[in-house]
Amino acid sequence: MTLNRHLTGWLMALPLTAVLAVFLVLPIIMIVVVSFWGATEWSIYPAFQFDNYEFLLTSNVTYRVYFNTLKYAVITWAFTLIIGFTVAYFLAFHVRTLTWQIALFLLCTIPFWTSNIIRMISWIPFLGRNGLANSALMSWGVIDEPLDWLLFSDFSVILAFVHLYTLFMVVPIFNTMMRIDKSLIEAASDAGASAWQTLWHVIVPLTKPGIMIGTIFVVTLVMGDFITVRFMSGSQKANVGRLISNDIALLQYPSASATAVILLITVLMVIGLMLRFVDIRKEL
Amino acid sequence: MTTISKVRYSRRSLLKTGGAALAAAALPAPMVWGQETKNITLRQFGTGVSNLNEVANKVKEDLGFNLEMTALDSDSVTQRAATQPDSFDIADIEYWICKKVWPTGNLQAMDTSKIANYDKIVGIFRSGKLTPESVIAQGTAPHSVGFTDGPGGRSFADNESGWMTLIPTIYNADTLGIRPDLIGRPIRNWSELLNPEFKGKASILDISSIGIMDMAMVVESMGEYTYPDKGNMTKEEIDMTIGIFTEAKRAGQFRAFWKSFDESVNLMASGEVVIQSMWSPAITAVRSRGIPCVYQPLEEGYRSWGGGIGLSASLSGMELDAAYEYINWYLSGWVGGFLMRQGYYSAVPETSKNFMSENEWGYWFEGKPATDVITNPFGDPLAQAGEVRDGGSFYDRMGAVACWNAVMDENQYMVRKWNEFVAA
Numbered sequence: 001m002t003l004n005r006h007l008t009g010w011l012m013a014l015p016l017t018a019v020l021a022v023f024l025v026l027p028i029i030m031i032v033v034v035s036f037w038g039a040t041e042w043s044i045y046p047a048f049q050f051d052n053y054e055f056l057l058t059s060n061v062t063y064r065v066y067f068n069t070l071k072y073a074v075i076t077w078a079f080t081l082i083i084g085f086t087v088a089y090f091l092a093f094h095v096r097t098l099t100w101q102i103a104l105f106l107l108c109t110i111p112f113w114t115s116n117i118i119r120m121i122s123w124i125p126f127l128g129r130n131g132l133a134n135s136a137l138m139s140w141g142v143i144d145e146p147l148d149w150l151l152f153s154d155f156s157v158i159l160a161f162v163h164l165y166t167l168f169m170v171v172p173i174f175n176t177m178m179r180i181d182k183s184l185i186e187a188a189s190d191a192g193a194s195a196w197q198t199l200w201h202v203i204v205p206l207t208k209p210g211i212m213i214g215t216i217f218v219v220t221l222v223m224g225d226f227i228t229v230r231f232m233s234g235s236q237k238a239n240v241g242r243l244i245s246n247d248i249a250l251l252q253y254p255s256a257s258a259t260a261v262i263l264l265i266t267v268l269m270v271i272g273l274m275l276r277f278v279d280i281r282k283e284l
Numbered sequence: 285m286t287t288i289s290k291v292r293y294s295r296r297s298l299l300k301t302g303g304a305a306l307a308a309a310a311l312p313a314p315m316v317w318g319q320e321t322k323n324i325t326l327r328q329f330g331t332g333v334s335n336l337n338e339v340a341n342k343v344k345e346d347l348g349f350n351l352e353m354t355a356l357d358s359d360s361v362t363q364r365a366a367t368q369p370d371s372f373d374i375a376d377i378e379y380w381i382c383k384k385v386w387p388t389g390n391l392q393a394m395d396t397s398k399i400a401n402y403d404k405i406v407g408i409f410r411s412g413k414l415t416p417e418s419v420i421a422q423g424t425a426p427h428s429v430g431f432t433d434g435p436g437g438r439s440f441a442d443n444e445s446g447w448m449t450l451i452p453t454i455y456n457a458d459t460l461g462i463r464p465d466l467i468g469r470p471i472r473n474w475s476e477l478l479n480p481e482f483k484g485k486a487s488i489l490d491i492s493s494i495g496i497m498d499m500a501m502v503v504e505s506m507g508e509y510t511y512p513d514k515g516n517m518t519k520e521e522i523d524m525t526i527g528i529f530t531e532a533k534r535a536g537q538f539r540a541f542w543k544s545f546d547e548s549v550n551l552m553a554s555g556e557v558v559i560q561s562m563w564s565p566a567i568t569a570v571r572s573r574g575i576p577c578v579y580q581p582l583e584e585g586y587r588s589w590g591g592g593i594g595l596s597a598s599l600s601g602m603e604l605d606a607a608y609e610y611i612n613w614y615l616s617g618w619v620g621g622f623l624m625r626q627g628y629y630s631a632v633p634e635t636s637k638n639f640m641s642e643n644e645w646g647y648w649f650e651g652k653p654a655t656d657v658i659t660n661p662f663g664d665p666l667a668q669a670g671e672v673r674d675g676g677s678f679y680d681r682m683g684a685v686a687c688w689n690a691v692m693d694e695n696q697y698m699v700r701k702w703n704e705f706v707a708a
Contacts, residue, residue: 148484148539251367
C-alpha cells in the first residue's frame with residue numbers, strides 16, 4: 001500500500017520532471033558544454049578550452065558591463081518597489097469595495113494589452129530632442145535648450161524598465177496584502193500605533209513574501225533583458241544580455257554561452273542571497 | 285521558360301507530386317507539365333535593401349512562380365546563411381557575407397554559361413576593374429570572392445573561372461549622410477564624423493564589417509594613420525582604430541548607433557542625428573518626408589558594397605532551373621530599373637536603361653541635371669527639375685571608391701573588439 005502510494009507520487013511528478021528535464025535542464029547543460037567549445041567565423045567546433053572564459057574574465061569591459069547590469073537592476077528595483085508598494089497599498093487598504101479593487105486592478109493591466117516592445121518604443125518620440133517632453137518643457141519656459149539626456153541614456157533605459165516591470169511588483173504585493181487579517185490593523189490602532197507605525201511594523205513585515213516574489217521577477221527580468229537596453233540607449237549602453245546578443249549575432253556561440261553561464265551563476269547567487277532574507281515557502 | 289520543362293526530379297518535387305512522379309521517373313518517357321511552374325515557391329531572404337514585395341509580385345507576373353521574401357539585418361542574414369541552409373533557396377547577401385558563408389558549403393556555385401547577360405555584367409564583379417585603367421580598392425572587393433573553382437568549389441578563384449559564388453545584383457558607393465539645414469556649412473571630409481562640433485549628434489552603424497571600414501575612412505581622414513590595407517588590418521591597427529572611436533564614444537560624440545535601415549532614417553528625420561553613416565535609400569526615405577538630407581560626397585572617396593544572389597546547396601531539379609530563370613530575369617532590366625530609381629546601381633546597367641525614362645537615366649546614372657521631377661518607384665518626389673544627383677555620375681561615384689566592406693583575416697579579433705566598443 002505504501003509502495004503503491006510512493007509509486008503514484010513519483011508518477012504524478014514524472015510529467016513535470018520530464019518537461020523540465022527536456023526544456024530546462026538539457027538546454028542549460030548544452031549551453032555549459034558549448035561554452036568550452038571553439039568557434040571560427042562561420043562554425044563552432046567541439047573542444048575543451050577555457051579561451052571564452054579567459055577572454056571574458058580578463059576584459060575590463062566585462063566588469064563594467066556587469067556593474068552596469070547590476071546598477072540597472074538595483075535602481076529599477078528601488079523604483080518599482082516604491083511605486084508597486086504604493087499602488088498595492090492604495091488598492092488593498094484605501095479602496096473599500098472588492099468590486100472597485102478588482103476594477104482598478106484590471107485598469108493597471110491595460111497597458112499589457114499591447115506588446116512590450118511597442119510600449120517601450122513609444123517613449124522614443126516622446127523623449128527625443130524634438131519630442132513632446134522637450135517641446136513642452138521649452139514652451140513652459142522651464143528650459144531653453146532641449147535636454148539630450150532624456151533619450152538614449154541611462155535615464156531612458158531605467159524609465160522604460162520601471163514602466164515595463166512595475167506591475168510585476170504590484171501583483172504579488174497586492175496579493176499578500178489582501179491576505180492580511182484586517183483585525184491586526186485594528187489591533188495596532190487600538191494599541192495606539194500611528195499610521196506609519198502600523199505600516200512599518202505590521203504591514204511591511206507581513207507583505208515581505210510578496211515583495212520578495214516581486215523582487216525576484218524584476219531583478220531577473222532586468223538582468224536578462226537586452227532589447228530594452230538596446231533601443232532605449234540607442235545602442236550606447238550595454239548590459240550582459242546585449243553582450244550575449246551581440247555574440248550570437250556575430251556567430252560567436254561559444255563565447256555567448258560562456259557569458260550566459262556567468263550571468264546564470266550571478267543571477268542565481270543574487271536570488272540565493274535574497275532567499276536568505278525571506279523564506280518564501282514558509283511565509284506563503 | 286524552356287529550361288523548366290526538362291523535367292528532373294528533386295526531393296521536394298517528388299514529395300509534392302507523389303506517386304505520379306515516381307511512376308513517371310520509372311518510365312523514361314518525355315513529360316511536359318503545363319502548370320508545373322505555378323507550384324514552385326522559391327524562398328529568398330536577405331537584407332531589406334532588395335527584398336521588396338514589388339519584386340515578388342513582378343516575378344509572379346513574369347515568370348509564374350512564387351517568391352517568398354524575408355528581410356533581415358546583415359548579421360541575421362549571415363547567421364541564417366551559415367547555420368540554416370535548409371531554410372532558404374535563394375540568399376540575397378553581400379559579398380563580405382559571402383566571404384564568411386561560402387566556406388560552409390551551404391551555397392552552390394553557379395554556371396556562368398547559363399547566365400544570358402553574363403558578358404554585360406559590370407567589370408567590378410568580373411575583373412575587379414570598373415574601367416581598364418581603374419585601381420582596385422581595398423577591402424573585400426566583389427570579384428575576389430565572386431568566383432570559385434568549379435561546381436563543388438569551397439575556395440575562391442582569382443580569375444573568371446566560369447563558376448560564380450554570387451550573381452551580382454545590386455551595389456552602391458556609400459558615404460556620410462548629413463542634414464544640411466542643421467549643419468549649415470559644407471562637409472568635405474570623413475573626419476567630420478568625429479568633429480566635436482557634432483557632439484551628441486553623430487551616429488555610426490553597428491554592423492562590424494561595415495562600421496570598421498567607416499571608422500578606417502575617418503581615421504585616415506583625421507590624419508591619425510594611413511593603413512597599408514584598410515580591408516585587412518592587423519590586431520594593432522584594429523586596437524588603434526577602435527580605440528579612437530571608443531574615446532569619442534565615451535566623450536559623448538554619438539547620439540546612438542543604428543543597426544537597421546529604419547533606425548537610420550528615424551534618427552536622421554527626427555533631428556536626433558545630423559551626421560552619420562547612411563545608405564542611399566535611407567537618404568531618399570528621409571527626403572521623401574520633405575526633410576533635407578544630402579548623401580555627401582567626400583574627398584577621401586566612398587566606402588562601397590555589393591550584393592548578389594546565391595543559391596542554396598540543396599536546390600536542385602525544377603527549383604534550380606526556376607532559380608536560374610529568376611536570375612536571368614533579375615539581370616534583364618526590370619529589377620535593375622526599380623533599384624536604380626532608389627539610388628542603387630544594377631549589375632547590368634544597360635538592360636535597366638530600357639526600364640527607365642531618359643530623365644531618370646540621366647539623373648541617376650549619367651549625373652545629368654533632372655529635366656523633370658524625379659520620383660522614387662513608389663511615386664514620392666525626390667528631386668526637382670534642375671537638381672543633380674549627389675556625387676554625380678556612375679563613373680564619378682563608383683570610380684571614387686576607396687574601399688569595400690570587408691571581412692579581414694583578423695575578423696574574429698575585430699568582432700570581439702567591436703563588441704567591446706559597443707559595450708564601452
